[in-house]
Amino acid sequence: MNRRTLILSAAALALAPVTAMAEMIAYSPGTAEAAINAGDTVFVDFAADWCSTCRSQERTINALRDANPAYDANITFYRVDWDQYGSGDLATSLNVPRRSTLVMFRDGVEVGRVVAGTREADIRALLDTGL
Structure with missing residues (x-):
């Protein structure tokens, strides 16, 4: 191995993420509902790409x-595109008032919700209800 390859390999390794975080599952009708009804622990994020609160x-x-890798080990994360599904069955049945709404389910029951909140402590508390 020459010096250039060694340096490039070391730089690539240094830039690689330490933990592999799973992506949110892009919602399509019925997917999150099936997981919720099966009793899985499910986090649903109603978001829009253009929403600054959603990005935060x-x-x-x-x-x-x-x-905290325990979140990914115990919770299935769904992202619901507000522009596409904001007036759909899932948002309507959950009485989701707006984009930037985060909802946690355990054993088929809603256990917490954050609406338009961006405080780390509030979002952490919501995620902790899934553990």
Whole structure:
């Protein structure tokens, strides 16, 4: 191995994430509902790409998930595109008032919700209800 390959390999390894965080599952009708009805622990994020509050929540959620692998080990994460499904059956049945709503389910029951909140402590508390 030459010096250039060694340096490039070391740089690539240094830039690689330490933990592999699972992505949120893109919602399609029936997917989150099936997991909820099966009694899985499910986190549902109603978000829009253009929403600054949603982006702030996403950064916080990703940082918390990266810091605590137990979240990914115990919770299935769904992202519901508000522009596409904001008036759909799932949002309507849950009485979701707006984008930037985060909802946690355990054993088929809603156990917590954050609406338009971006405080790390609030989002962490919601995620902790899934553990």
